Amino acid sequence: MSSACSLLNLVRRDIRVMKPYVSARSLSPLAEGDILLDANEMPYAPLVGTKGYNCYADQQPVELIEAVASFFKVDPVRLLVSRGADEAIDLLVRLFCQPGKDSILISPPAFPMYARAAELNGTRVISVPLEIDFTLDVDSVCAAAAEDTKLVFVTTPHNPVGISVPEEDIIKLCEHFKGRAAIVVDEAYIDFSPHSSAAHLIDSHDNVVVLRTLSKSMGLAGVRCGGVIMHQDLIKEALKVLAVYPVPVPVLETVLEALSPASCKRMREKRARLLVNKKWFVERIENLDVVEKVFPSDANFILVRFKDVVSIESLARKNGFVLRDQNNVPSLEGCIRISIGTRSHMEALATLFEKGELPERMKGRKGECLRRTKETGIDVKVNLDRVEPISVSTGIGFFDHMLDQIATHAGISLKIEAQGDTHIDLHHSVEDTAIALGQALAQALGDKRGIERYGFTLPMDESLAQIALDLGGRGMFVFKGSFAAAQVGELPTILVEHFFRSLAENLQATIHLSIEGADTHHQVEACFKAFGRALRMAVEQNKKDMCVSTKRLL
Numbered sequence: 001m002s003s004a005c006s007l008l009n010l011v012r013r014d015i016r017v018m019k020p021y022v023s024a025r026s027l028s029p030l031a032e033g034d035i036l037l038d039a040n041e042m043p044y045a046p047l048v049g050t051k052g053y054n055c056y057a058d059q060q061p062v063e064l065i066e067a068v069a070s071f072f073k074v075d076p077v078r079l080l081v082s083r084g085a086d087e088a089i090d091l092l093v094r095l096f097c098q099p100g101k102d103s104i105l106i107s108p109p110a111f112p113m114y115a116r117a118a119e120l121n122g123t124r125v126i127s128v129p130l131e132i133d134f135t136l137d138v139d140s141v142c143a144a145a146a147e148d149t150k151l152v153f154v155t156t157p158h159n160p161v162g163i164s165v166p167e168e169d170i171i172k173l174c175e176h177f178k179g180r181a182a183i184v185v186d187e188a189y190i191d192f193s194p195h196s197s198a199a200h201l202i203d204s205h206d207n208v209v210v211l212r213t214l215s216k217s218m219g220l221a222g223v224r225c226g227g228v229i230m231h232q233d234l235i236k237e238a239l240k241v242l243a244v245y246p247v248p249v250p251v252l253e254t255v256l257e258a259l260s261p262a263s264c265k266r267m268r269e270k271r272a273r274l275l276v277n278k279k280w281f282v283e284r285i286e287n288l289d290v291v292e293k294v295f296p297s298d299a300n301f302i303l304v305r306f307k308d309v310v311s312i313e314s315l316a317r318k319n320g321f322v323l324r325d326q327n328n329v330p331s332l333e334g335c336i337r338i339s340i341g342t343r344s345h346m347e348a349l350a351t352l353f354e355k356g357e358l359p360e361r362m363k364g365r366k367g368e369c370l371r372r373t374k375e376t377g378i379d380v381k382v383n384l385d386r387v388e389p390i391s392v393s394t395g396i397g398f399f400d401h402m403l404d405q406i407a408t409h410a411g412i413s414l415k416i417e418a419q420g421d422t423h424i425d426l427h428h429s430v431e432d433t434a435i436a437l438g439q440a441l442a443q444a445l446g447d448k449r450g451i452e453r454y455g456f457t458l459p460m461d462e463s464l465a466q467i468a469l470d471l472g473g474r475g476m477f478v479f480k481g482s483f484a485a486a487q488v489g490e491l492p493t494i495l496v497e498h499f500f501r502s503l504a505e506n507l508q509a510t511i512h513l514s515i516e517g518a519d520t521h522h523q524v525e526a527c528f529k530a531f532g533r534a535l536r537m538a539v540e541q542n543k544k545d546m547c548v549s550t551k552r553l554l
């Protein structure tokens, strides 16, 4: 631990002599209650977000470093947290490679960001392709590296191939390049693999640099948080290169929450489920006529070589699947990289590969109603098998909020755009929206094969809304109770009853709604939520594709 890192001399000289950026706060630790007049921040909290948005987060917030280090199981002094591993790649290139002089080494097909970061930094890229079976060609890597090669990139599990690099290969590289180059082990997918991280090698080989990320295995790609693990001497130098205040406060808050033991446990379960999906999908497709080869993968994706990749790619796209075509990548001709999704995504994709088309029920049950009258123009689109998008715009704020409740609680995608004569009153807009929604839902239900048919709900809060729903085909509405006030927001409560009546008639559903309570806003909201919940249960498709009627027809 005490001796200096053998790579310290490889850090760009101009960076080594540079002094780290110093803020008033980094000079002396802050005490509780200190008054901060040093960074030109606003003393008043902003109107959005939580406490702390008006202040810069520390360069490397201690609680974040500790949480992330503990998740990666490394010493916090060896961790630098960056905006994703991508930023760490760029940082390493700038830290070690003098523009116009040095080089990095990659093994194509390689993750494109290594070469990109190098090009942006005026750094040469030496390429040593993977072997024909996609294993790393360690001897050629050692032979091809130049005097000025500062970084050797190794990806394990590999993206886009998916195979892992054995630890003994990494050790061989470390020994060969000792004191001469950093071995950058990109472990973006390590949490999905049965292998352990190379980070422990830093104790014995101080030229190991490990890249990690929360994007893939923790499901936080949109949060942008990853990091680099390396000898503490190198971390000190890297901090000089890192952008100022790179960790936004909302990111800090989100990551701390996401790394709580409870949430880590749930993500571990999700990863396990994903791996089960992967195994299922591989077994399902590997013997299909269209498939030439499925490559083994330790990650959350698989690389597949198809006999006719162009038509597979266009078939997938036509049916709403976006896959990663690798056909133009040398040595990956005919290949597509497929990320593993939910079981139902993978079932649909496998069926598509096998049959060349999707069965109706896998396309998602969609319905649409474009209703034009002299009083209103209403466009409604629903998809019972997607949860997004949800967007509602009727020009009546409170009503929008209620329709959003239906979609959210039903777990369906809903788009409503309504324009109406709201300058007269809201009656037509509310009624016609209900009619159009009812018709769109009825269309989406189609022949109703396999639906659960009934929905029931549970009590909520001080207001009690109870809905019993039957999608069996008879339009009937029964209402019990009364609203505490005649109006909520701009919406007359009499229209709530009218909305559900029009909906029941147009959806051809039986809806029994009863409401109790004291706060009208809660009462109305409870009605819409309860309907959403009931709808969710009723549109659910049962595994047996069974018709819930003794008539065998709904």
Ligand SMILES: *Cc1c(COP(=O)(O)O)cnc(C)c1O
Pocket (backbone or CB within 6 Å): 083, 084, 085, 086, 087, 111, 155, 159, 186, 188, 212, 213, 214, 215, 216, 221, 224, 225, 226
């Ligand atoms: C996704 C990925 C990254 C980048 O991850 P971020 O943390 O989201 O920037 C790095 N390396 C490989 C191999 C990847 O696939």
